[in-house]
Amino acid sequence: MAPLVSRKTLIGGMTVIGLVALWFGLTTLTGLVTGARFPSPAEFWFSLKQINGRGYAGSTLASHAVHSLKLVLMGFTVAVMTGVPLGLWMGWSRRVEAFINPVFLIIRPIPPLAWIPLAILWLGLGDAAKILVIWFSAFVPSAINAFTGVRNIDKPVLEAARMLGTPRWRMVREVILPASLPMIFTGLRLSLQASWTTLVAAELVGALVGVGFVLNMAQQDIYPGMILVGMVTVGILGWATTVLLARIERRALAWNVAARD
Amino acid sequence: MGSISFRNVDKVFGHGAGGVKALDDINLEIADKEFVAIVGPSGCGKTTCLRMVAGFEAASAGSVLVNGRPVTAPGPDRAVVFQQFALFPWKTVRENIELGLRNKNLPIGERNDLVAGALKLMNLETHVDAFPHQLSGGMQQRVAIARAYVLDPEVLLMDEPFGALDAQTRVVMQEELVRLARHNPRTVLFITHAVEEAVYLADRVAIMTRRPGRIKEVLDIKAVRERENWDSHARIEDVMDLESFVHLRTHIWKSLREEKGFKDV
Ligand SMILES: Nc1ncnc2c1ncn2[C@@H]1O[C@H](COP(=O)(O)OP(=O)(O)OP(=O)(O)O)[C@@H](O)[C@H]1O
Ligand SMILES: [Mg+2]
Numbered sequence: 001m002a003p004l005v006s007r008k009t010l011i012g013g014m015t016v017i018g019l020v021a022l023w024f025g026l027t028t029l030t031g032l033v034t035g036a037r038f039p040s041p042a043e044f045w046f047s048l049k050q051i052n053g054r055g056y057a058g059s060t061l062a063s064h065a066v067h068s069l070k071l072v073l074m075g076f077t078v079a080v081m082t083g084v085p086l087g088l089w090m091g092w093s094r095r096v097e098a099f100i101n102p103v104f105l106i107i108r109p110i111p112p113l114a115w116i117p118l119a120i121l122w123l124g125l126g127d128a129a130k131i132l133v134i135w136f137s138a139f140v141p142s143a144i145n146a147f148t149g150v151r152n153i154d155k156p157v158l159e160a161a162r163m164l165g166t167p168r169w170r171m172v173r174e175v176i177l178p179a180s181l182p183m184i185f186t187g188l189r190l191s192l193q194a195s196w197t198t199l200v201a202a203e204l205v206g207a208l209v210g211v212g213f214v215l216n217m218a219q220q221d222i223y224p225g226m227i228l229v230g231m232v233t234v235g236i237l238g239w240a241t242t243v244l245l246a247r248i249e250r251r252a253l254a255w256n257v258a259a260r261d
Numbered sequence: 262m263g264s265i266s267f268r269n270v271d272k273v274f275g276h277g278a279g280g281v282k283a284l285d286d287i288n289l290e291i292a293d294k295e296f297v298a299i300v301g302p303s304g305c306g307k308t309t310c311l312r313m314v315a316g317f318e319a320a321s322a323g324s325v326l327v328n329g330r331p332v333t334a335p336g337p338d339r340a341v342v343f344q345q346f347a348l349f350p351w352k353t354v355r356e357n358i359e360l361g362l363r364n365k366n367l368p369i370g371e372r373n374d375l376v377a378g379a380l381k382l383m384n385l386e387t388h389v390d391a392f393p394h395q396l397s398g399g400m401q402q403r404v405a406i407a408r409a410y411v412l413d414p415e416v417l418l419m420d421e422p423f424g425a426l427d428a429q430t431r432v433v434m435q436e437e438l439v440r441l442a443r444h445n446p447r448t449v450l451f452i453t454h455a456v457e458e459a460v461y462l463a464d465r466v467a468i469m470t471r472r473p474g475r476i477k478e479v480l481d482i483k484a485v486r487e488r489e490n491w492d493s494h495a496r497i498e499d500v501m502d503l504e505s506f507v508h509l510r511t512h513i514w515k516s517l518r519e520e521k522g523f524k525d526v
Contacts, residue, residue, distance in 0.1 A: 156347035159317055164361035164412070165337040174360070178351040255351040255392045 039225040047225030056226060057217040058209060065233055068199060068211045071127055072241070075134025076195040082135070083142030083191070084184055088176060090143070091150025104140070112137030112194065113201050125206045130199055137198040138191035145187025149180025182256055185249045192245055196238045211237070262328050263338075263415030263448035265291040265314055269323035272309055283309050285473040287323070294446040298459035300513060301469030302520050307452045308344060309474075311418050314450060315341045327416060337361055340409035344420040344452075346401045348393040354404050355380070355389045361412045379407040382437070398425040403434075416448045423458065432497050435461060443492070456513045457501060468513060471520045478516055485509060 005013075020041070026033045027040035035043055051061040090097040115136050116129075123129035153176065161175045177184075203212020211233050218226035272284035283306040291297045299307050312318040313325045316335035325332050327339065335341075340361075348357050358379055362372045380386050383403040393401055402425045409417060423431045439462060442449065453459050459466045464483040467476050486492065489505040500506055 154347070156343050156345055157349060159315075159335065160341070160343060160347040160349070160408075161360075162335045163315060163337065163339070163341045164408070165364040166360065167364060170364070174352075175349065178349075181351070255394070 035224065036222075037224065039228050043225040044228050047223070047229045051214070051226065051229060057214045061214075061229065061233060064209060064211050064214050065237060067209050068203065068234075069237055069241075071130045071210070072134065072192075072195045072199050072237075074127075075131045075199065076138055076192055078131060079135045079138035079191055079195070080142050080188060083139040084146045084187070087143035087146025087148075087184075087187070088150055088172070088180065091147040091180070092172075092176065097147075104143075108140060112140075112198050116198075116202050116205050119202070120206050125208055130202045130207070130210075133202050134195045134198050137194040141190035141194060142184075142187040145183045145190070146180060149183030149187075150176060152183065153179040182253060185245075185253065188245060188249075189242070192241055193238075196234065196241075200234055262293050264293045264326075264328055265289075265416065265448060265450060266326040266329075267310070267313075267323070268326065270310075270313070270320045270325060271322040272306065272313070272318070273321045282473040285475045287474070287476055289467060289476055289479070291448060291450065294448055296442055296446075296449040296451065296462060296464045297467060298451045298453055298463035298465075299467045299469060300453060300456060300459050300517065301474060302471040302517065303454075305469045305471050305520075306474030307469065308420055311341070311420050311450055311452055314416065315339055315418055337365065337412050338414055339416040339418055340412045340414035342402075342405050342409045342417075342419040342422040344424070346393075346405045346425075348401055348404055348408075350393050353390045353392055354385055354396070357393070357404055358408045358411055361408065365412075375411050375413075379411040382410070383407040399427060399430055402426060406434075414447070416450070419449065419451045421452055421454065424454070431458075436497055438462060456510055456517070460506060460509050460513065461497060461500060466509075466513060468516050477520075480509060480513065482509060 024041055027035070027038065028042065039047065047056075048061070050056060051064075053060075057064070086100070090100055112133065115133050119129040119132045119136075123132060157179060158175065161171055166175065199210075200212040200215070203210040204216045207213040207216070211230055214233075215227060215230040218224075218230060267287045267289040270284055270287040271282070273280045273282050275281055287310065289297070299310065301307055309318060313320055314327065314332060316332045316339065332339075349360070352360070355376060358376050359372065362375060367375070380389060383406060385400065385403055385407060388396060388400065393404065396404070402422065406419075406422055409419075423434055426434060435458060442462070451459070451462060460482055464481075466480045466482055468478045468480070469475065470477045485505050489503060491500050491503065491506070494500045494503070501510075
């Protein structure tokens with residue numbers, strides 16, 4: 001008979017239970033870690049109730065979360081819609097690569113977060129500045145991986161397409177794009193991570209709403225319970241978007257055995 | 262029309278001292294609707310010859326002509342069956358075979374008929390919607406052949422097309438190819454390691470030397486086939502037992518054996 005839960009799930013569940021028990025043990029039970037450093041489960045629960053009910057840092061957790069999620073998705077989309085085509089184009093044409101590569105070489109060593117002050121200076125504390133910074137940071141992995149994807153296309157496959165008389169635009173849509181899709185998705189995953197990292201950082205520095213702003217306010221209020229609420233929220237949002245992207249990837253790459261497991 | 266000419270063709274890969282001479286003064290005239298097989302030691306430049314006709318490789322000296330005009334670029338008038346299949350992994354069997362016809366802008370009805378015919382011919386009807394990675398090597402090779410065949414090209418370039426097939430399927434495919442070649446002849450340049458296959462299929466067999474490849478000898482098989490009436494035998498094994506067949510085969514074998522380092526028969 002097959003077990004009700006798989007071995008992997010069982011072990012994973014036990015690890016989570018163990019961690020929560022450890023958390024409870026170190027804080028509430030023994031008091032080894034005081035509430036001023038790290039919240040106990042009860043304090044965490046209290047903070048969660050507070051932000052969901054009365055709100056914190058100007059609004060409820062849901063509206064902070066939705067706002068951050070919206071910005072990430074917008075910035076991510078803009079980055080991907082520009083980065084992937086540019087990467088494909090650079091991969092396809094040596095001339096375009098020669099033209100654009102120097103720009104990459106100059107911009108890449110600058111950590112994306114270093115753009116935040118300039119973005120705020122230009123666009124203020126609103127959404128536009130956040131999207132700009134996410135774009136800067138998430139654009140690069142998308143472009144570079146799309147570029148690598150094109151460069152690694154199996155040469156005989158391209159030759160076969162040319163032999164069949166495939167016109168230019170169909171070549172891009174039906175050969176180059178699908179052939180580089182596994183690498184493109186690798187880029188998208190990195191871009192998504194970069195989007196969250198950058199957004200939280202940007203909201204920490206200057207924002208009026210959003211999960212990063214909650215974290216910033218809670219730090220200023222010396223409020224560990226609320227800091228943990230912010231951290232957990234970002235974690236859950238990041239995890240959910242990653243899972244969604246993985247689903248899309250599995251659909252899009254159904255033909256690819258390597259991506260199956 | 263689909264004649265092929267190699268005129269004093271040299272091919273050197275790389276430049277200067279690091280250059281490797283792959284082909285040395287190749288001369289070969291293939292008439293329209295003629296079936297020519299090339300045999301030769303591994304690495305002697307067979308694939309390179311075929312790639313120059315296909316338009317993937319330029320001659321370093323001399324000229325490669327199709328219908329009297331120099332080859333400049335690949336195109337569907339010269340369909341290629343690649344040594345490594347080169348299927349599109351993200352396309353199903355049908356989509357792989359269909360792409361060339363879509364590029365020709367054939368009406369969908371006609372396209373479907375042609376694809377159905379090719380699928381039937383290659384015995385792929387049960388795997389129409391499979392992706393290449395779900396197929397055996399032999400089946401992938403059949404898809405590659407169908408993809409080229411469905412274009413009804415003037416020139417068919419086949420690089421060891423039966424290499425990945427098991428012995429039984431191989432025989433079936435060989436008989437099928439002979440049947441097609443007699444019914445609907447077209448120009449075929451066919452590369453193989455299998456001497457018997459070359460003699461069975463081709464009108465002429467060109468034997469190459471080891472690298473740098475030269476054409477060592479060209480045998481007229483067609484004259485013998487017609488004189489000895491090979492086509493009156495339906496089965497390949499009956500043809501292969503004929504004295505005239507054995508004689509040609511042995512001749513080619515000996516000729517190849519002379520090429521030192523040849524271990525691939
Ligand atoms: N793109 C290339 N660059 C450098 N050398 C090459 C290139 N293509 C082929 N060669 C060399 O040219 C020679 C002929 O190669 P080719 O593939 O035509 O041989 P072949 O007769 O088809 O061999 P096989 O029977 O093993 O398929 C080989 O020595 C090979 O290493
Ligand atoms: Mg070869």
